[in-house]
Amino acid sequence: MNRIGFLFKSATALLLTALLAGCGSGGDGRSLGQTPDPAGPPTAAGVGTGVGGLGRGPAPVPLGTAGAFTILSANELANIGPSVVTGNVGSTYAPGSQVELTCGEVLGTIYKRDRTGDSCMQRDLTLLTVAKADGDAAFNDSKDRVPDYTELGDGNIGGRNLGPATYKWTTPVQVATDLTLTGGPNDVWIFYMEQGLIVSADVRILLKGGALPQNVFWAPTFQVELGSGSQFKGILLPAATVLMGNGASLYGAILAEGVHLDHNIVSP
Numbered sequence: 001m002n003r004i005g006f007l008f009k010s011a012t013a014l015l016l017t018a019l020l021a022g023c024g025s026g027g028d029g030r031s032l033g034q035t036p037d038p039a040g041p042p043t044a045a046g047v048g049t050g051v052g053g054l055g056r057g058p059a060p061v062p063l064g065t066a067g068a069f070t071i072l073s074a075n076e077l078a079n080i081g082p083s084v085v086t087g088n089v090g091s092t093y094a095p096g097s098q099v100e101l102t103c104g105e106v107l108g109t110i111y112k113r114d115r116t117g118d119s120c121m122q123r124d125l126t127l128l129t130v131a132k133a134d135g136d137a138a139f140n141d142s143k144d145r146v147p148d149y150t151e152l153g154d155g156n157i158g159g160r161n162l163g164p165a166t167y168k169w170t171t172p173v174q175v176a177t178d179l180t181l182t183g184g185p186n187d188v189w190i191f192y193m194e195q196g197l198i199v200s201a202d203v204r205i206l207l208k209g210g211a212l213p214q215n216v217f218w219a220p221t222f223q224v225e226l227g228s229g230s231q232f233k234g235i236l237l238p239a240a241t242v243l244m245g246n247g248a249s250l251y252g253a254i255l256a257e258g259v260h261l262d263h264n265i266v267s268p
Contacts, residue, residue, distance in 0.1 A: 040160075040161055041161060042161040042162060042163035042180070042181075042182040042183070043149065043152075043160075043161070043162050043163045043165065044163055044165075045057055045163045045164050045165055045183070045187070046058065046148030046149070046163070046164065046165025046166055047146070047148060047165075047166075048164075048166075048188070050164060050184075050186045050187045050188045050215070051185075051186040051187075051188060051215060052186065054186040055164065055183070055184055055185070055186025055187040055188065055215075056163070056164045056183060056184070056186075056187045056188075057163070057164025057165050057166070057183065057187050057188040057189060057190075058145055058164075058165070058166045058188050058190050059188065060188050060215060060217070061138050061141050061142050061190065061217045061219075061235075061237070062134075062137075062138065062141065063134060063135070063138050063235070063255070064130070064131070064133075064134030064135075064137065064138070065127065065130050065131040065134050066131045066132075066134040066135040066138060066255050067134075067253075068088055068127075068131065069087065069088045069089065069090050069111075069131060069253065069255065070085055070086060070087030070088060070089065070108065070253050070254070070266055070267065070268055071085060071087075071089045071090070071253070071254045071255075071259055071266060072089075072090045072091075072092075072128075072131055072132070072135055072253075072254070072255045072256070073090070073091045073092070073093070073254075073256055073257070073258055073259045074091075074092050074093065074132055074256070074257045074258070075091075075092075075093045075098070075241075075257055075258040076091075076093060076098045076258050076259075076260075077089070077091045077093075077098060077099045077100060077101065077258075077259050077261075078098075078100050078258075078259070078260045078261065079100035079101050079105070079260075079261040079262075080246075080261065080262040080263060081100075081101070081102070081105055081261070081263065082104070082105055082263065083101065083105050083261045083262075083263060083264045083265070083266070084105060084107075084264075084265050084266070084267075085101060085105060085106045085107065085108070085265075085266045085267070086107045086108065086266070086267040086268060087107070087108045087253075087266075087267070087268055088108040088109050088110075088111065089101055089106050089108065089109070089110045089111070090110070090111040090112075090127075090128050090131060091111075091112055091113070091128075092113060092128045092129065092131075092132045093113070099112055100261075101261070102118070103118045103119060103120035103121070106120060108120075109121070109122055110122070111123075111124050111127060111128055112128075113125050113128060135237065135255040138217075138219075138237050138255065139219050139237045139238075139239055142190050142192045142217055142219035142237060143192055143219060145166045145168075145190055145192065146166065147166045147167060147168035147192075148165040148166050148167070149165055149166070149167045149168070150167075150168050150169070151168075151169055151170065151171065152167055152169070154171060155169050155171035155172055155173045155174060155193075155195075156173075156174055156176065157173060157174075157175055157179055158174065158175045158176040158177035158178065158179055158200070158203065159176075159177045159178065159179070160179060160180070161180040161181075161182055162179070162180070162181050162182070162189065163181075163182060163183060163187075164181075164183040164187035164188055164189050164211075165189065165190075166189075166190045166192075167189070167190065167191045167192070168191075168192045168193075168194075169192075169193045169194065169195070170194045170195070171193075171194075171195055172193070172195035172196050172197070172198065172222075173191070173193050173195070173196075173197050173198070173220070174197075174198045174199075174200070175197075175198070175199045175200065175203055175205070176200045176203065177200075177203060178203055178204045178205075178206055179203070179204075179205050179206065180206045180207075180208055181205065181206070181207050181208070181211050181216060181233070182208045182209045182211065183208075183209050183210070183211045184209055184210045184211065185210045185211070185212050185215075186215075187211060187215060188215045188216075188217075189211075189215065189216045189217065189234070190217045190219070191216075191217065191218045191219065191234075192219045192220075193219065193220040193221060193222075194221050195220070195221060195222050196220050196221070196222035196223045196224060196225070196238075196240070197218065197220040197223075197224045197225070197238070198224075198225045198227075199225065199226045199227055199230045199232060200227045200230065201227035201228045201229055201230060201245065202227065202228070202229040202230060203227065203230050203231075204230070204231040205231065205232050205233040205234065206233075207233050213233040213234050213235070213251045213252040213268070214235065214252065214253075214268065216233060216234030216235065216252065217234065217235050217237060218234050218235065218236050218237065218238070219237040219238065219239075220236075220238045220239075220240070221238070221239050221240065222238070222239075222240045223238070223240045223241050223242075223243065224236060224238050224240070224241070224242045224243065224256070225243050225245070226242070226243065226244045226245055226248045226250065227245045227248065228245035228246045228247055228248060229245070229246070229247045229248060230245065230248045230249075231248070231249050231251075232248065232249065232250040232251070232252070233250075233251050233252055234251075234252045235252045235253045235254075235255065236250070236252065236253065236254045236255065236256060237255050237256075238256050238257070239257060240256070240257050240258075241256060241257055241258035241259070241260065242254050242256045242258070242259050242260070243260045244259075244260065244261050244262055244264045244266075245262060246262045246263050247262075247263055247264070248262075248264050249264060249265040249266070249267075250264070250265070250266045250267075251267055251268070252268065253268065254266065
């Protein structure tokens, strides 16, 4: 083999080695078995058998008819667009002008209390009233669960790896760095806060091991702030308003008193 052929073969081998090192790591460029998860091992699973007795952690929070919505707001649904919402949207607030999403931004139906307006909009006061009551019941259910963990990290849970369980805080909760939730597709997490929830800009909620956003329930009593560019996972059940920063995304659902969007993606 001449020198040029040898160099080409060596460079190809190095390239393949680099590519393989980035595979099998959940798309984050880290090689399995070489770089440990910076969040460390997950906290021990709490009491319960998850979804249908097939998993770990608490039983899921029943959503009732509220589960038919990706966004359900009791008051204003403000939007600095364009945003993209996959699924149904509803507002129980009387003036339809408070729903600032358009049909072009929603891959589903927009339910309002008053006149329908555009083709994707429907008036269904009965559905909205029942769904709002079911959403409130879901928050109260989360509040009444017996916790496995209380005051974890004094409310600072960024950088941790949390197993399926019920977590409660009397303090505000802040996620300042990436938070990992590790568990299977039938495992359940419930996070109840007597105060609010703040997720810093560009911070991610990471689901590992097959965990699903529809099995993660967040129930803050006060306002939720999702920072610009953050990536949130789970169903938000706050008894207050959700403020999504510019470019933030949420995979799950928002069932809240009010919702403010700003060029966001919200999808189940």
